[in-house]
Structures are given as C-alpha cells and as structure tokens.
Amino acid sequence: MFDQPRTVLLAGASGDLARAIGAEIVRRYPDIALLTLSRAAVDRVPGHAGERRHLTVSLADEHSIQSVEAFLSEFSSPPDWVINCCGLLHDKFHGPEKSLAQCEDDWLVQSMRINLLTHLHLAQALDRKLLRKQPLLWVSLSAKVGSIGDNELGGWYSYRISKASLNMLIKNLSIEWGRRLESSCVVAVHPGTTDTVLSKPFQGNLAPGKLYSPALSAGRIVDVVEQLAPADSGNLFFWDGSRLPW
C-alpha cells in the first residue's frame, strides 16, 4: 500500500463520477491538495480545507500536453495520485453500435480521442515531471466491456475498441514507469454501472440493484485505490477490488 496522499490530480473533473470521487477524497482527506483538469469550471467541494487548483483544458487536444505540463510545473513535486475519469459512450447523434453495419469511422475516431487520447496526453504531460523516488499511483477509469477476455456479447464496437486500447496503454505505462520509478502502481478500474449522463440511455435493461449512485461507486473506487500496492500495477480492477481479465 501507498502512504496517505498529499496531492491528488483529478482529470475529466466535471463528470458525474469524477465529482463524486473528488467529494469522497475530500471527505476522507479534508486537507488534501486537489488539482483538477476539465473543459469546464469545477466547484470547490464543501468541507475542503486544502489547496485547490484548476486548469481548464480539453485533454482530447494534443496541445493539452504542454498546458498540463506547465500547470504541473507550478508545484514542487508531482501528484501522489492521478485519477483520470475521461470517457465517452454516446453523443447526440451516436451511441453504441449493435452490429458491424452501424460502425462509422468518425465515431470510432472520436471514441478513441476521448477514451484513449485523453489518458495518453495526461500521461505524456506527467511523464517529464515524475521523480524516481516519489511513489505514483495512477488510475484510469476504464470499463469491463473493454476487456477482451470478458467479451461474450459483442457489439458496442467503438466503446469496446477504445477502452481495450486504453487498457493496453495502462499496461504499457505500468511497464515503463515501473522501470523508471522506485514505487508505482498504474491500473485501470471499472466503476460498475453508475447513474450518470454517460449511462443514462442504457439503464433500462439493468437488473434491479445493478445501477449504483455516483457516491456509492466513488466510495468503492477510492476503497480500491487505497488498497493498491506496486504489485497490483498493470491490471484492470473491478469496483470490488477483484481483477478482471484484460
């Protein structure tokens, strides 16, 4: 396990799960320094006594690498925890494809931008700031449907493909940073189906009790994060702390 965090960086911070995770972290560590990255403004969590810094940025944009790097340079050391919540399942005109016939290049590319590149760009921005002796805990919110080993239903092409790509990024990062840093843990976490704008159109077929509130999922995710150790690096975790196949 890692020491209690002093600084947490939360990306995609205006999202429903991200806001709940921020609130949960502040509930557990009221004096934490909380850094947020988002396209939108993000309010201070009530009861937060620690430092609060925000950068308005779209991590989908390649130029975000320089902006985030400059933002991180304002601090004497990199964050202890990084939690990236960026992700996309649908927009006004697109949703998960049921069959190959519904796949469109543009939507797949957009899914890759948000589900993969937002995480790659943040990793690139952080990369040069990392210190060999400072432990790092990195969590990307991924999805169980991005697991190739777990895929028995098919469909949801763009989301599955882009989350599977994110999972490979996490594996690669765990290897590269595992070599460079004395202590690190880089993982992907599946939050469970949570009542957010992302899942809203797809909540109809869920079994009773299988839709969780953002606060409940956030508590479970932070529980998982608090239990992580360097030996866990390079894995995809379910919200209960068990491992999912890649």
Ligand SMILES: NC(=O)c1ccc[n+]([C@@H]2O[C@H](COP(=O)([O-])OP(=O)(O)OC[C@H]3O[C@@H](n4cnc5c(N)ncnc54)[C@H](OP(=O)(O)O)[C@@H]3O)[C@@H](O)[C@H]2O)c1
């Ligand atoms: N909700 C679920 O049931 C569920 C299940 C499995 C996995 N997940 C994963 O959990 C994470 C958080 O999901 P959520 O339910 O909280 O969704 P959400 O409320 O839609 O938040 C997703 C965040 O992703 C970023 N994002 C979305 N579209 C973007 C775009 N076009 N350009 C740049 N950034 C964009 C946004 O960050 P900013 O606007 O703040 O920059 C947004 O706040 C996602 O990675 C999702 O795939 C969710």
